[in-house]
Amino acid sequence: MAGILFIISAPSGSGKSTLVSQLRTLVAGLDFSISYTTRSPRGSEEDGREYHFTSREEFERMVAAGDFLEWAEVFGNYYGTAVSALAHARDAGKDLLLDIDVQGAVQVMKKLPQAVSIFILPPSPEVLEMRLRNRSEAEQVTSEAVIEGRLAEARNELKRIGDYKYALVNDVLDQAVAEMRAIVLFERGARDGVQAVAESCRTDAASPRLSSALGTFGR
Numbered sequence: 001m002a003g004i005l006f007i008i009s010a011p012s013g014s015g016k017s018t019l020v021s022q023l024r025t026l027v028a029g030l031d032f033s034i035s036y037t038t039r040s041p042r043g044s045e046e047d048g049r050e051y052h053f054t055s056r057e058e059f060e061r062m063v064a065a066g067d068f069l070e071w072a073e074v075f076g077n078y079y080g081t082a083v084s085a086l087a088h089a090r091d092a093g094k095d096l097l098l099d100i101d102v103q104g105a106v107q108v109m110k111k112l113p114q115a116v117s118i119f120i121l122p123p124s125p126e127v128l129e130m131r132l133r134n135r136s137e138a139e140q141v142t143s144e145a146v147i148e149g150r151l152a153e154a155r156n157e158l159k160r161i162g163d164y165k166y167a168l169v170n171d172v173l174d175q176a177v178a179e180m181r182a183i184v185l186f187e188r189g190a191r192d193g194v195q196a197v198a199e200s201c202r203t204d205a206a207s208p209r210l211s212s213a214l215g216t217f218g219r
């Protein structure tokens, strides 16, 4: 059975990482592609867990070698998804989730139009700003200029929302997680023909298997 490729994008600070990590505890069979990036690790991030942290030279070598399904420059750093992530997920019989920016998402949509894209947005620019400030306070790294840049970029990224199949607002976290889970389960259902299977089991569907079993009971 073909795995589903989910593309998730969101303006920085919308809560995408929080949502995705909760989703992964609720839904089995989802592989998460660990991207390559030239940015430095933040807070408690570890190489090979959140990202493969790499040098610009190494990243450029990988681009030249055709190792990336997509790549883009975001906030002055390179980010890319390894082509091998697709084969890994397929071999493991899992669906694959890509957390990538809008530039990368557009590249993947072109190459793999069957991918299911989800855009996450914050309830308002004010809430986005508050989340960016809270997070930067917690991590004690992000400067004012970085926050301003991310807010401006959020407005830019929002322009691409129409390219995505689904959009959800991360206001109340539990609700957004439930919506994301519903999208994943619905798309799996569509792939597996779950509606057709359920309908074939209805008592009024006159299924030959049901008729035959009932016949053996003399009914």
Ligand SMILES: Nc1nc2c(ncn2[C@@H]2O[C@H](COP(=O)(O)OP(=O)(O)O)[C@@H](O)[C@H]2O)c(=O)[nH]1
Pocket (backbone or CB within 6 Å): 009, 010, 011, 012, 013, 017, 035, 036, 039, 070, 071, 072, 074, 079, 080, 081, 099, 100, 101, 102, 103, 104, 105
């Ligand atoms: N195109 C592309 N974007 C990526 C990739 N990995 C992460 N990103 C995006 O890069 C942006 C910055 O990510 P990050 O540095 O983790 O910052 P954060 O979004 O503020 O947590 C986000 O929009 C990510 O979705 C990737 O492999 N390819």
Ligand SMILES: Nc1ncnc2c1ncn2[C@@H]1O[C@H](COP(=O)(O)OP(=O)(O)O)[C@@H](O)[C@H]1O
Pocket (backbone or CB within 6 Å): 010, 011, 012, 013, 014, 015, 016, 017, 018, 019, 131, 132, 134, 135, 170, 171, 172, 173, 174
């Ligand atoms: N629904 C939500 N309500 C309130 N705070 C949230 C919600 N979702 C995420 N956050 C907080 O917002 C900040 C940014 O979330 P994060 O997941 O790091 O964003 P992203 O990965 O999109 O950059 C974090 O401090 C996180 O705890």
